[in-house]
Amino acid sequence: MTTATTATTATTAATPHAATGFAAGPEARPELAAHAVTTALARCGSGVAQSIILLLTPHFARTPQAAITAAARAGNCLQVFGGTTPGVFTEQAWTLDQPAAAALVLTGDMTLAPPDSELPLLSLAMPDALDSAWLGAGQPRFGALATGDDHHAIGAVWDHAKWQLEGRSEACLAGGEFELAVSRGMQAISDVLEVTAADGYELQSLGDEASLPTLLACLPEELRSPANLPLGLLFAAVIDDEIGLDRAVAEGRYGLVPVLAANAGDGSLTLGAALDSGTRLFWALRHPGSAEAELRGGIDLLQEQRDALSMQAANRMPEFALLFSCIGRGPYFYGGDDHDLAVLTRRYPGLPVLGGYCGGEIAPLTGGNAILSYSAVAALAYAHVQSQS
Incomplete structure (x- = not known):
């Protein structure tokens, strides 16, 4: 246009x-x-x-x-x-x-x-x-x-x-x-989480939970369903080990990995890149406001x-x-x-x-x-x- x-x-x-x-x-x-x-x-x-x-x-x-x-x-x-x-x-x-x-x-x-x-x-x-x-x-x-x-x-x-x-x-x-x-342009919607299990692009668990529930818990109630996830606006924001959430957000020091799909059967998430166990991240939402x-x-x-x-x-x-x-x-x-x-x-x-x-x-x-x-x-x-x- x-x-x-x-x-x-x-x-x-x-x-x-x-x-x-x-x-x-x-x-x-x-x-x-x-x-x-x-x-x-x-x-x-x-x-x-x-x-x-x-x-x-x-x-x-x-x-x-x-x-x-x-x-x-x-x-x-x-x-x-x-x-x-x-x-x-x-x-x-x-x-x-x-x-x-x-x-x-x-x-x-x-x-x-x-x-x-x-x-x-x-x-x-x-x-x-x-x-x-x-x-x-x-x-x-x-x-x-x-x-x-x-x-x-x-x-x-x-x-x-x-x-x-x-x-x-x-x-x-x-x-x-x-x-x-x-x-x-990102809004942090979770605390820092640690990858505990992953298989290629499939993120299986964060801490003691399957990855999907950790994401759903951060979202408004109307979006807390795998079918309603605003894909394209959700990201895993990967941070360095030595910095915390507040500093990462304030300084923009994080890498973005898009969430591509939610797998309700096993509670995993398909991401746009593979993450290793031990990787630290927070969930981020692209929000115009x-x-x-x-x-x-x-x-x-x-x-x-x-x-x-x-x-x-x-x-x-x-x-x-x-x-x-x-x-x-x-x-x-x-x-x-x-x-x-x-x-x-x-x-x-x-x-x-x-x-x-x-x-x-x-x-x-x-x-x-x-x-x-x-x-x-x-x-x-x-x-x-x-x-x-």
């Missing part, structure tokens, strides 16, 4: 230095990328971009260079960074089912720059280009996997206006800083922390935001409207937001950078505060 074929926005009515553009059409043509950039530049009142972040749907993935070049020419800019995601959006428009381009242009002092050893890195990578050394680099990473969709098997990434065949791109923000908020509230709390906390830093930082709006949201957590999860996006636009009216609906989100957790699922990763970009003397 697409709500509009073109859209732009800006931070303020007076000479903004960041704006978004969106364009969609029946064919994956380079003109879509060019149009997204030119409309965003027009909103900035400029003909030249310092940097462009360009997200394309997978319809462009096999030969993305023509669209990348069109965006570079439209912005008179050689710093075009981006990749493909199954869906793309701005604060005013989105699509998950047709060729589209979404662009953010920067025309002021904030620009994309080569990676810095300390600053958070905007990172896009194709799944087969991931490796532990890259993901585990010392600095925090945020972004998305550049993937295809149900109809397009491959993805692509680009930087410096060139298709990066190695499958990875990264950049930091010069002249400003990113502040990150991550929402895993919890997911939205978690992201809102993270955004509010970022603002509170900035307000406490200095008078110059207090009450300053971000210049723009990037939002990478799981494809399973976008408008369809929330019944037609993207509540994660609304968290940003209601908190900061007029904020330019560029985002992708992704097949995997990259985010820094307490234990290091990780590839997440069912999550939303928001990056708010603030201009550096000039000291007053």
Whole structure:
């Protein structure tokens, strides 16, 4: 679904230095990328971009260079960074089912720059280009996997206006800083449980009980039947031995294994992966209200922390935001409207937001950078505060 074929926005009515553009059409043509950039530049009142972040749907993935070049020419800019995601959006428009381009242009002092050893890195990578050394680099990473969709098997990434065949791109923000908020979108509905018996993907028992009753006991009465389980929303959340439930939830440090089926005959559960005896987990439920509230709390906390830093930082709006949201957590999860996006636009009216609906989100957790699922990763970009003397 697409709500509009073109859209732009800006931070303020007076000479903004960041704006978004969106364009969609029946064919994956380079003109879509060019149009997204030119409309965003027009909103900035400029003909030249310092940097462009360009997200394309997978319809462009096999030969993305023509669209990348069109965006570079439209912005008179050689710093075009981006990749493909199954869906793309701005604060005013989105699509998950047709060729589209979404662009953010920067025309002021904030620009994309080569990676810095300390600053958070905007990172896009194709799944087969991931490796532990890259993901585990010392600095925090945020972004998305550049993937295809149900109809397009491959993805692509680009930087410096060139298709990066190695499958990875990264950049930091010069002249400003990113502040990150991550929402895993899960509600813990049980205490920590230990696997005591399993056979492949069949989880047989937790502690002294069969696994199915431990899950049913956590659910509302109307769902306490194997036939009524909300499959697709239930997960075994696996945690490390050294951390407890509260810390695991607060820091997002858990792996998710979906519940695929309930077996009333023997009280077992079929999971999406095999778990060994001794594994510690809690039952988790995907819940729209919890997911939205978690992201809102993270955004509010970022603002509170900035307000406490200095008078110059207090009450300053971000210049723009990037939002990478799981494809399973976008408008369809929330019944037609993207509540994660609304968290940003209601908190900061007029904020330019560029985002992708992704097949995997990259985010820094307490234990290091990780590839997440069912999550939303928001990056708010603030201009550096000039000291007053």
